[in-house]
Amino acid sequence: MKRPTDKKTLSKLSGALLLVGAGKMGSAMLDGWLARGLNPKKLAVIEPQPHKSIKALARRGAALNAKPGPKAKADAEAIVIAVKPQTAPDAVPPLGLYVGKSTLVLSIMAGRTIGFIEKALPSGTAIVRAMPNTPAAIGRGITVAVANAKVTARQRKLATDLLSAIGKVEWVKDEALIDAVTALSGSGPAYVFLLAEAMTKAGIAAGLPADLASRLARETVAGAGELLHRSTLDAATLRQNVTSPGGTTAAALEVLMGPDGFDELLTKAIAAATKRSRHLAG
Numbered sequence: 510m511k512r513p514t515d516k517k518t519l520s521k522l523s524g525a526l527l528l529v530g531a532g533k534m535g536s537a538m539l540d541g542w543l544a545r546g547l548n549p550k551k552l553a554v555i556e557p558q559p560h561k562s563i564k565a566l567a568r569r570g571a572a573l574n575a576k577p578g579p580k581a582k583a584d585a586e587a588i589v590i591a592v593k594p595q596t597a598p599d600a601v602p603p604l605g606l607y608v609g610k611s612t613l614v615l616s617i618m619a620g621r622t623i624g625f626i627e628k629a630l631p632s633g634t635a636i637v638r639a640m641p642n643t644p645a646a647i648g649r650g651i652t653v654a655v656a657n658a659k660v661t662a663r664q665r666k667l668a669t670d671l672l673s674a675i676g677k678v679e680w681v682k683d684e685a686l687i688d689a690v691t692a693l694s695g696s697g698p699a700y701v702f703l704l705a706e707a708m709t710k711a712g713i714a715a716g717l718p719a720d721l722a723s724r725l726a727r728e729t730v731a732g733a734g735e736l737l738h739r740s741t742l743d744a745a746t747l748r749q750n751v752t753s754p755g756g757t758t759a760a761a762l763e764v765l766m767g768p769d770g771f772d773e774l775l776t777k778a779i780a781a782a783t784k785r786s787r788h789l790a791g
């Protein structure tokens with residue numbers, strides 16, 4: 510998997526980096542950190558069912574499921590929490606043993622607020638809550654982060670370096686925005702996959718063989734996404750550039766942009782996801 514390996518931003522960590530939960534997202538981050546120069550000897554992982562790649566890292570000096578030693582607090586420069594939100598009440602409080610004066614805690618748990626993490630850890634802990642999305646698995650995610658008042662400029666830079674390993678990073682000041690972020694970019698990849706599914710079905714309905722319709726939809730979504738990624742133009746301009754007046758694209762867009770079209774549907778969908786996120790966060 511291609512990773513940005515040019516910036517060795519993590520080669521000079523002064524303390525240890527503790528990853529709690531090396532599942533899909535934790536492992537994606539870990540791959541990115543190693544590509545950015547993280548020395549496995551600076552890494553500790555807590556993971557009940559470590560993948561063989563994690564066991565291999567342990568052979569290169571990473572601490573795997575090690576009990577906290579007397580130096581644990583002084584050592585932990587950052588703790589990254591990547592367990593499922595439902596595991597948090599059991600998994601987070603014991604991490605207090607690793608939290609020292611200059612430790613940054615970075616959580617990517619969906620729906621677990623800064624307030625929840627503050628209550629579970631020693632008072633005054635510097636905490637960043639972040640919401641990544643699944644393209645993180647190929648280093649092409651986008652993460653939105655928010656910090657509590659204890660996070661220093663240095664820790665914020667560290668959080669940016671840790672999160673940049675899986676894609677782009679944006680910061681917001683207001684934690685309440687994380688619900689809408691979850692609804693847009695967190696859940697967003699599923700909307701794009703649904704678009705490919707719906708285009709496939711529509712292609713079949715228009716007379717194409719199913720396998721051809723599937724390939725056309727898949728490559729069109731992926732290719733248009735890559736074009737958008739590489740272009741300096743915004744999405745609306747790219748759309749206008751491929752729409753001739755009175756042409757075939759215009760005929761489809763009249764339907765998609767008409768009453769109850771894409772805009773209305775996505776506004777309703779994202780509002781529903783925002784509401785659900787707010788409800789789940791309690």
Ligand SMILES: NC(=O)c1ccc[n+]([C@@H]2O[C@H](COP(=O)([O-])OP(=O)(O)OC[C@H]3O[C@@H](n4cnc5c(N)ncnc54)[C@H](OP(=O)(O)O)[C@@H]3O)[C@@H](O)[C@H]2O)c1
Pocket residue numbers: 529530531532533534535555556557558591592593594596599600617618619620640641642643695
């Ligand atoms: N995947 C995404 O696209 C995405 C997007 C945004 C945010 N997130 C957030 O990222 C977090 C991780 O998601 P994921 O998809 O990577 O989940 P996952 O694949 O299930 O990974 C979580 C890992 O944590 C391990 N674990 C369970 N209890 C633990 C404990 N007490 N201490 C240490 N590790 C423990 C799990 O092991 P077992 O399997 O043995 O329980 C599992 O390997 C979630 O909070 C999720 O909300 C994910």
